[in-house]
Amino acid sequence: MPHEEVLAEEGRRVVMLGNVAIARGALEAGIGDAAGYPGNPSSEIIEAVSVASGKLGSPIVEWSVNEKVALESAYGASLSGVPSMATMKHVGVNVAADPLFSLAYTGTPSSIVVVSADDPGMWSSQNEQDNRWYGVHAYIPVVEPSGVQDAKEATIEAFRISSEYGHPVILRTTTRVSHTRGVVEAGRIDAEKLRPRGRFTRNLERYTLIPAHARRLREDLLERWDRIEERLSRSSLNKIEGGGDLLLLGVGLGYRYAAEAARLLGVEARIAKLQTPIPLPSSFLHKALDGVSKVLVFEEGDPVVETLLKSFIHDEGLDVEVHGRSDGYLPRAGELGLDKAMRAIGALAGVDPGLPSPVEPGLDLPPRPPALCPGCPYRGVFPGLRKAVRRSRVEPVYSGDIGCYSLGVLPPFRVQDTIVEMGGSIGLANGIAKTANGQIPVAIIGDSTFFHSGITGLVNAVHNRNPMLVIILDNRTTAMTGHQPHPGIDVGAMGEEAVGVDIEALVKAIGVEHVRVVDAFSIRGVEKAVTEALDYVRRERRPAVLIAKGSCILVALSQARRLGIKPPVYRVNPDKCRACTVCYTAFNCPAIFRVEDGKAKINPVLCTGCGVCVDICPFDAFEPVEEPGKDWILLMRTATPAGW
Amino acid sequence: MGYNIVLAGVGGQGIITSARILADAVLASGGNVLVAETHGLSQRGGSVVVHVRVGDVEAPLIPPGMGDLLIGLEAIEAARYVNLLKPGSPITLNAEVQPPPLPKITVPSLDKIIKALREAGYTVYSIPATTEASKLGDARSMNTLLLGYASGLGLLDQAAPPEALADSVARVIRRSSIAVKAFWHGFKLATAQSMTTLKRQR
Ligand SMILES: Cc1ncc(C[n+]2csc(CCOP(=O)(O)OP(=O)(O)O)c2C)c(N)n1
Numbered sequence A: 001m002p003h004e005e006v007l008a009e010e011g012r013r014v015v016m017l018g019n020v021a022i023a024r025g026a027l028e029a030g031i032g033d034a035a036g037y038p039g040n041p042s043s044e045i046i047e048a049v050s051v052a053s054g055k056l057g058s059p060i061v062e063w064s065v066n067e068k069v070a071l072e073s074a075y076g077a078s079l080s081g082v083p084s085m086a087t088m089k090h091v092g093v094n095v096a097a098d099p100l101f102s103l104a105y106t107g108t109p110s111s112i113v114v115v116s117a118d119d120p121g122m123w124s125s126q127n128e129q130d131n132r133w134y135g136v137h138a139y140i141p142v143v144e145p146s147g148v149q150d151a152k153e154a155t156i157e158a159f160r161i162s163s164e165y166g167h168p169v170i171l172r173t174t175t176r177v178s179h180t181r182g183v184v185e186a187g188r189i190d191a192e193k194l195r196p197r198g199r200f201t202r203n204l205e206r207y208t209l210i211p212a213h214a215r216r217l218r219e220d221l222l223e224r225w226d227r228i229e230e231r232l233s234r235s236s237l238n239k240i241e242g243g244g245d246l247l248l249l250g251v252g253l254g255y256r257y258a259a260e261a262a263r264l265l266g267v268e269a270r271i272a273k274l275q276t277p278i279p280l281p282s283s284f285l286h287k288a289l290d291g292v293s294k295v296l297v298f299e300e301g302d303p304v305v306e307t308l309l310k311s312f313i314h315d316e317g318l319d320v321e322v323h324g325r326s327d328g329y330l331p332r333a334g335e336l337g338l339d340k341a342m343r344a345i346g347a348l349a350g351v352d353p354g355l356p357s358p359v360e361p362g363l364d365l366p367p368r369p370p371a372l373c374p375g376c377p378y379r380g381v382f383p384g385l386r387k388a389v390r391r392s393r394v395e396p397v398y399s400g401d402i403g404c405y406s407l408g409v410l411p412p413f414r415v416q417d418t419i420v421e422m423g424g425s426i427g428l429a430n431g432i433a434k435t436a437n438g439q440i441p442v443a444i445i446g447d448s449t450f451f452h453s454g455i456t457g458l459v460n461a462v463h464n465r466n467p468m469l470v471i472i473l474d475n476r477t478t479a480m481t482g483h484q485p486h487p488g489i490d491v492g493a494m495g496e497e498a499v500g501v502d503i504e505a506l507v508k509a510i511g512v513e514h515v516r517v518v519d520a521f522s523i524r525g526v527e528k529a530v531t532e533a534l535d536y537v538r539r540e541r542r543p544a545v546l547i548a549k550g551s552c553i554l555v556a557l558s559q560a561r562r563l564g565i566k567p568p569v570y571r572v573n574p575d576k577c578r579a580c581t582v583c584y585t586a587f588n589c590p591a592i593f594r595v596e597d598g599k600a601k602i603n604p605v606l607c608t609g610c611g612v613c614v615d616i617c618p619f620d621a622f623e624p625v626e627e628p629g630k631d632w633i634l635l636m637r638t639a640t641p642a643g644w
Numbered sequence B: 001m002g003y004n005i006v007l008a009g010v011g012g013q014g015i016i017t018s019a020r021i022l023a024d025a026v027l028a029s030g031g032n033v034l035v036a037e038t039h040g041l042s043q044r045g046g047s048v049v050v051h052v053r054v055g056d057v058e059a060p061l062i063p064p065g066m067g068d069l070l071i072g073l074e075a076i077e078a079a080r081y082v083n084l085l086k087p088g089s090p091i092t093l094n095a096e097v098q099p100p101p102l103p104k105i106t107v108p109s110l111d112k113i114i115k116a117l118r119e120a121g122y123t124v125y126s127i128p129a130t131t132e133a134s135k136l137g138d139a140r141s142m143n144t145l146l147l148g149y150a151s152g153l154g155l156l157d158q159a160a161p162p163e164a165l166a167d168s169v170a171r172v173i174r175r176s177s178i179a180v181k182a183f184w185h186g187f188k189l190a191t192a193q194s195m196t197t198l199k200r201q202r
C-alpha cells in the first residue's frame, strides 16, 4: 500500500515523502481529526493519515467537498476539543479564507493546524502565490519546514504552539519539501491519543462573532499575537550557526540552499535557519543580526521575510543592508536552486561562484506535454462536442475548468478558451452569457470540481436565466490530483462506505429543465445530445446540463486488475484503413500511431480497450482482437476508486 | 557535493519507482539520500525528471551541470535533461524513442540522439531495456533492468552495492518477482557488454 511508511516503528529511520512526514508528525502530535481537499502538492498528507487510520482505527479522516468545508470541518472538530488538521494546496486557502480569518478571532480550546502546500515554480498550479501573507493578514503564525525530517518536527511544533495559545497555526510547505523523499527518524505514536473524544462546550462570547464580541476578541487577538511572537524566538525550529559580518538568512527550504551553497563556495558566513517566519521573532533576529552588516534572505515565493525584515531593521534603528529576491540577488519568480544561491552569495561575498557550463547536445527536441490517457472518457466527448457545435452553427466560448480535461486546451481538441480557477467555468459563463453577443458559453467542468464550486454558479445561472450549456464530466473520481474519491461516489477517504450524491437529481432540483445523461464513450451519443442541448439553450435562453458519464480509465483498469477482469485490445484492419489520419490526429489517441503508408496501427501495450476508435473511424477499420466482455463494458462506466 | 543521479523519462514508465528503489537501497547501506519528484500534470504521459542526491547534501535539486549520472528511460527525455550533467558524465539509456502524441512534429531517431549526446562529450551506454524486460515476461520491469544495467557498469557504486539495490527492488515492487530478475539480467548484460563492446562504444 502506498504511504504505509507513515506507521514506521518508533526509532526506525525510513525514507518517506515530505507530505508523509507531515502526516507522521500530526500522528505523533496526537490529532483526532483531519480533513482536506485534494490538490498538488498537498494530497498525500490526507492519504497517509488515511492509511494510518485504516490500521489504527483513528483519527477520523475525510476528503471534504472543498477547502472551505475542509477547514470548517477541522474547525468544528477543534472547537469540540479535538486536535485537528486541515490540508489544502495554496489556492485552496483562497477558498477557505473566510473561516480562516474567523479562526484567529475565536481561537480554539484545543489545537488546529492548517496546512498550506505552496507551489513555487507552478509545477501543477495556476499561480505562484505565497501563503505566508495569509499569516500576516489573518494574524496566524506560520511554521515553514526546511526539509523532510524537519517537516515532521515542524508539524509537531505547530500543534504544540497551537495548543499552548489556543490559536491556529499555518504550516506552510512547498513542492520541494512536500514532494521530496528523505530520511526520517520515526518518533512515538500514542494510538490512544488519536481517538477523538470531543465535547463542545458553549462559550458565546468566544464562538459567536457578533460585532460586540468580535471587537473584544480583536483586542485579545493582538495581545495573543505579541505573546506568540515572543514564543517563536524560543522555538527549537530556529537556530544560528557560524559567524561573520554576512548573514545568510535561510527561511524554510531556503535554509538548505543557503547552507549547501555556502559550503560549496567555502564562504565563511553566519547562517540562520528560520522555520517560524510569521510573526518575525524579534529576539531571535536580534541575535542573528548581532555584528552583521549584510543579510541575504533565501525564501521560496515572495520576499515576505525580506520585506518584514526591512521594516524591523528600520524600527530597531539597525544599520544592516538587506538583499534577496526584491533587489535581484535572487530571482523574483520561480523556485530557488543551488546555482542561484551560489551566484547570489558569490556576488555579495565577492567570490567567483565557479558554476559549471552545461553542454547541450544541440538537438531539436519535440515538446512532451501531458496528454489525456489512452482510453480517457474525455477523448470521446471532445470530438463529439466539436462536431455538434459545428453542425449547430453556434459560436461557442469554451469556458474551461481545472482537472484532467484542462488538457483539452491543447491541439487537436482546443475546447478550453478560459481556465482560471476551480468552478470558474460556470462562474465565468454567467457573465459571458449576458454580455458576449451571439456567442454561447459552453462550460466544461469535472464532477469533483462541480461539487467543489460549480453548484453555486449553476444556481446563479438558473435563477438569472443565463443561457449556457454546462457539460459535467462525470468520471467518478478526482483524477488530476491522484484519483481521490469525491461526494458523488459511495466511497470515503478511508475506503469506507459513504453516500454518493446524485448529480442528475441535484441538477434537476436546482431547476435546470434540460438535463441529459450521456455515455462519454459514445462520440455519436455526445454529438446528438450536445446538438439537442444547444438547440434548447438557443431557443429557451436558459441553461442546459449534459452529464457525460464514463469512469477514468486508470481507475477502471486498476479495478479490473483487482477483479480479474481482462480488458480487450483493439487492432487496425489494414485492408479497411484508408490512411485518413483522423484517429491519430483529430482523435489523437497515444496508443494509435502512424505507420509508413500513413495507415494506423495500435500499440497493444498502450491500448486500454476503451473501443472509442471504432466510433471515430469512418471506414470501420478498428476491431477488437477478442470481443470485450460485458463486465469490462460495465466497469468502464461505473468504476470508482477504492479510497485510501 | 555528494553523488547526483538524474532520472528522466516519460510519465508512466516507473521513474518514481526507480528513484524509490535507489533511495531505499542508499538508506539500507547506511547513506543519506534526497529524492525530488515530479508529481501531478507530468504523469499523464508527460516529460518526467527526478533528482536523486546521495551523501552529505542539503538541497533537493541538482543544479545544471552538476549531475554525475543520467539514467534515461527514454531517449528524447534523456536528451532533454542532459544539461543537468557535468560535462562528459555517463548516461545509461534505454534504447528507445517514444514519439510524443502530438500532431505535426519531427521526432529525432534513436541513432541521431545517441550520436549527438556522444558528440557533446557524454559517455552513452545504451541497452534495449524494454525488449529485454519483455523477454523476461514483463515489459514494465524495464525500469529495474536499467537500474541493474547501471549497477553492472559500476555507476551506482557510490549510491549502493548491487545486492542492496536488488533487495530494495524486492521491497519496493512486491507485485512482481520479474522485477528482481530484470535487475540481475540488466546487471549481467552490463558486465557482458563491458567485456566486449564497451571499449568500442567509448
Ligand atoms: C481551489 C483548488 N483546489 C484544488 C485544486 C487542485 N485540483 C486541480 S484539478 C482538481 C480536481 C479535478 O477533479 P475533476 O473536476 O473531477 O476532474 P478530473 O481531474 O477528474 O478530470 C483539483 C482538486 C485547485 N486547482 N484549486
Ligand code: SF4
Pocket (backbone or CB within 6 Å): A371, A372, A373, A375, A376, A377, A378, A404, A475, A479, A480, A552, A553, A554, A555, B044
Ligand atoms: S487520469 Fe483518467 S481522467 Fe485523467 S486523463 Fe487519464 S483517463 Fe482521463
